[in-house]
Amino acid sequence: MWLWQRLSGAFLALCVAVHLATVIYAVRGGLSAAEIVGRVSGNVLWLVFYSLFVLAVALHAPIGIRTILNEVTDLSPKATHAVMAVVSLAILVMGFRAVIALFTAGGA
């Protein structure tokens, strides 16, 4: 599990860098919802990028939460795994909802 966390962590470092660089680049001269939609909607490259981003977060965050729970609570492994599953599922649902909404926005 630690290997998955390291790999997803390394991938996330790359994703966050690309994401922030894009935000800084895109925000020059103001930013509007229409502009964001115009950039990402219908663009398969952004769809793939943000899909992988969401998958990496859904993998990375619950493993970190597992470590914290093991250190500061007396939760059983079963309960810890349940919390991990809920967190992972919530990230997947919210993440993909946003990714798909932006991809299909603007009638693309």
Added chain:
Amino acid sequence: MPRAINDAMNTPASTTLKVSVWRGAQEGRFQTFEVPRQPSQTVLDVVTYIQRNIDPTLSYRFACRVGMCGSCGMTVNGRPRWTCRTHVDKVADGGAIEIAPLRNLPVVKDLACDMTEFFDKMNRAEGKFHPTRTRHDDFAFVLPEDAKRKQAAIGIECIGCAVCYAACDIVEWNKDYLGPAALNRAWTLVNDVRDGGDKDRLRAVAGDAGCHACHSQQGCVEHCPKHLNPTRSIAGLKRATALAALKGDL
């Protein structure tokens, strides 16, 4: 320096020191003693004074008194330290000090801890040498400037005093965590080209109780009396275990 000047420089302002000392085992209380101040007095001198002149039932552990053996570690005013190398002048807070046993280890009595789990974890981390040669082979030829030799040299000076172990919050939260000293020892051996135990060692230090449990808080680095950097050694193990896992060697 002439002795008169030396003594004058080291003469403490107050003539007595108020010392709170942990008495009992895991459960216990602090007992207060008045100890006369001396020039260049160490915390170990203070504890020894109490045992020899006030209360002979006080238990504590020491051997060399010069920072070589690593047996006199205690918590002084909340920080883990070698008491033999800690001058009262440097830690006395308003003419008072509090001395307790090392954290994260079971207390045997008063200031003496049970070090068993600390040394067991050295073994569990495969912190022992696995020779690859016999007495019939020639000496290993290791250049001082070799990259692995340099890595080994950085961590080799650990004397196993458990000050880092007492300083580590992860040890407190995760009782199975091998701790900074054991992992530092493992990293030293990973870099020993004469050693053949890496496969078992990397397997031993990977996982929930091993190097990946470290959050790099660096309490060990802050408190190591030898100024070693166990966090850097643990980072080395994190890289080595990840590479071994990706290669399918774990």
